[in-house]
Amino acid sequence: MRLFCSLPSPFARKVRALAAEKGIALELVVVDVLDPASPVAALNPLRKVPCLVTDDGEAWYDSPVICEWLDALPGPRLIPGEFATRMAVKRIEALADGVMDAGVAIRLESIYAGRAEHERSAGWMDWQWLKVEGGVRELERQLGERAWFVGDGLTLADISVACALEWLDFRLPDRAWRPLAPRLSAWLDTAASRPALASTGPAQAA
Ligand SMILES: N[C@@H](CCC(=O)N[C@@H](CS)C(=O)NCC(=O)O)C(=O)O
Numbered sequence: 001m002r003l004f005c006s007l008p009s010p011f012a013r014k015v016r017a018l019a020a021e022k023g024i025a026l027e028l029v030v031v032d033v034l035d036p037a038s039p040v041a042a043l044n045p046l047r048k049v050p051c052l053v054t055d056d057g058e059a060w061y062d063s064p065v066i067c068e069w070l071d072a073l074p075g076p077r078l079i080p081g082e083f084a085t086r087m088a089v090k091r092i093e094a095l096a097d098g099v100m101d102a103g104v105a106i107r108l109e110s111i112y113a114g115r116a117e118h119e120r121s122a123g124w125m126d127w128q129w130l131k132v133e134g135g136v137r138e139l140e141r142q143l144g145e146r147a148w149f150v151g152d153g154l155t156l157a158d159i160s161v162a163c164a165l166e167w168l169d170f171r172l173p174d175r176a177w178r179p180l181a182p183r184l185s186a187w188l189d190t191a192a193s194r195p196a197l198a199s200t201g202p203a204q205a206a
Helices: 010-022 063-071 083-111 122-143 156-171 182-191
Strands: 002-005 027-030 051-053
Touching (some): 010 063, 010 156, 083 122
C-alpha cells in the first residue's frame, strides 16, 4: 500500500502513526501538494494529502476514511467497535482535525506562492487562530485528569490530538497554545514519546 503524503502533514502523520501502532507497513510517496503537477491530482480530486492507494489501485481519502480503512486490518483496534465509544473517538478526531485545518489555513495564508505579500490577511489568520484556541480549550476540558481521551487505552483520538498539537509547535511556534491548556501540554509530552508518534514527528521532516 502506498501513502501519498508530505512528511510534515499532521493529517498524514495520523495515518502513519495509526499504521505503525498496528504494525502495517506503508510505502510513503512524498509529494509537493502545492505543485500543480503533483501526482496526487490524479488520485484525489481535492489535491490533498494523505491519499492511500491500496494494492488493487483504489485511492482513499481523507485521513478519517484512511484511518478507518487501515483500522479494519488485523492488529490492535484504534477505533472502537461499540457505538458510543466509537462516536466519542470520532468527535475528538474531528476536533483535532479542525485544529489542524485552521492551523494549515494560517500556514497556507502565509506561504502560498500564488499570493503577493500585500494579499496575505492577518485578520484571516487571526480568525483561524480563534478556532485553534477554541479547539485546544475544548480538548483540555475533554481530557480532564485522564491519561487517554476515550476509555483506558490508546485510540485514534489520542493519535489525532498529538499530531495536531505537535504540528502547532512545529509550524506556528509564535502562536502559543500551551499556556491555554497546561494539562494537555503535559499530556502531549508523554504521548509524543510513544514510538509510533516519536518516529513520525514533524521535526524529522524538516
Ligand atoms: N480533511 C483532510 C485534510 C488534508 C489536508 O488539508 N492536507 C493538506 C496538507 S497538511 C493539503 O494537502 N493541503 C493542500 C491544499 O490545501 O491545497 C484530511 O483529513 O486528510
